[in-house]
Amino acid sequence: MERIVLVGKPNCGKSLLFNQLTGLRQKVANFPGVTVELKTGQFDQFEVVDFPGTYSLHSLSKDEEIAVEKLNLAVDDDDTRLVVCVLDAARLERSLVFALQVQALARKNNKAVVFVLNMIDEVERYGLNIDIKALQKELGAPVYALSAKTLKGVAAFKEALPSLAKQAQAPTELNIQLGEQRKFIERAREINAEYGIRSDVVLKNQNRIDTFLLNNVLGGIAFLAIMFFLFQSIFTWAQPLMDGTEAAIGWIASALTGVIGPGIVSDFLNDAIFGGVGAFLVFVPQIMVLTLIIGVLEDSGYLARAALICHKPLSLFGLSGRSFIPYLSGHACAIPAIMAARTIESPRKRLITMLTIPLMSCSARLPVYALLIAVLIPKDATFLGVFDLQGAAFFGLYFFGILMALVVSTLMNVFTRKSKELKDMPFILELPSYRLPHWKPLFQRVINSGLQFIKRAAPVIFVISLCLWTLGYFPQGAGLENSLLGKIGHFIEPVFEPLGLDWRYGVAMIMSFLAREVFVGALGTMFGMSGAEENIAGLAAQIQADGLTLGAGIGLLLFYVVALQCVATVAMLRAETGKSRIAWGLYAGYGILAYLIAVIAAHIV
């Protein structure tokens, strides 16, 4: 198919233009281990490819290198008919540096170029205008002024696009060669001096809002308020959606098994497919809600400010200011948090952030904490006479997770400092203008985040779920205690002995690899209770009567803070880092660390 390539600097409104051209049907191509996303959509008979926003053809990181490599290939490709360079009309100089480089690249490959002067509405709002005809002559290529937001000029551009792509333009004289880096900068400055609008006019609004949002006191309060809202919304908005998904899966499961009738097939469908794979679909709404909120923050321009505010404290631990939102999100669920880490500019800091996110106490740990705290701490006990001891224990566990994450990230930072592959990017962050987010690109992102998660995690979860089910089910009718899994539990009981735990806990811990909250239900089964998830107090009483020691209990709690007992997270880490070695290595590493901490706790308490 004939192709149109769309490029531009970050924050130039390119994604929205892409959406206005192609509508809502688009495909996203990802590349393992990097954040590069190429979006493809259809306009007329053309395939439109949206490249990630870039400042330059000279790459700094692996991500940029791949993006630039793909761009080179696309411009060189015979099917490519036209390269569209999107410029920010209010920031002509900055957007021209990259656009001129792309123009030179296109010329080298004999490809036609057209410039889009996007966000022309902002220029007009200040009562200014840009001489398009003269600019066209200056650039030696057609220029279309439009606003992807207000749709002004978009129809005219759409109409012209097919003919622009069809007629191969006679290449204009080559005035700058690709290697002459400085000349692009000088040329951009010249053109801007002639045609650009005054920057202080554009930046006045932005700076005025920043006086408030970056203020040491007021800005801090605004930051806390926004983060509190974000955190709340993951729980409160996502909860009904999660419950709905769970109910729907349960309904389908019972309808289906009702038709089939009892037997091994029905057990398999119910427990392995709907119970195992279904349990992970429950996370999809949470992932989408979180993606939506982070998307709003990013498109409005606040995300960059949040990163600026958090940068200094987090840099002490080898993290970036952009690590804050992933860390915060990690308290709901590690998967969207790992996805959110994509916004971190430095590959090394991104990796460190992703690898420490699983230490945040996510919502799947809550049932485990609730159960064990109920076992260990009497209900009306107080701490320092005022605080509820159970509540204080919850807080302590969250705090312990964050502390561990900061310790681990500091260590990882020290050990990866010399790595050539993980280049550290300097912290240079553009503070874009504040804008109202547009729903179209947001909608795309939200849908994609859900699909990506399903595509990446489903296969691994299916396999693990199948294995655990088989081990727990056979020999048929024996019950969990006498199943293969039970036998394995008995066999490896010596492993759990130093923790002060017997084989029943061991089996529940193995089963909770599917998802941490499975621990509660599995342990309930071992204690002869069904539906323990709904009756945590009852199970807690049974465990108390059974005599779980305080040391073993605290050890078990700390084990769940640290251990990476979540197959979906491992699958996501594998996809995002592009390396199984890292994902499974981290699983083993946190497993061993958690085990050691639990052993120590069991012996000193």
Add this chain to the structure above:
Amino acid sequence: MKTLWELKAKQAAVVETINSQLTGPVISRLQEMGFSKGQQVVCVRRSPFKGPLVVQVGDCVYSLEQAVAEKINLALAS
């Protein structure tokens, strides 16, 4: 010579050179982002505890951390 890091809030200056301690690609990126010789820069704000500074360069506003800002040498504004 002053560096960008020493600029106080509301102070303006002109970019002179970029310290060659930074790697070549980072220097050219900074130049492409606007920190090229002769470009006027204005410090918009300073963050407490030596946090990143906010600087206006031509038509863009950037936030830079100390490690980068102290590698950008300035000539005093005319």
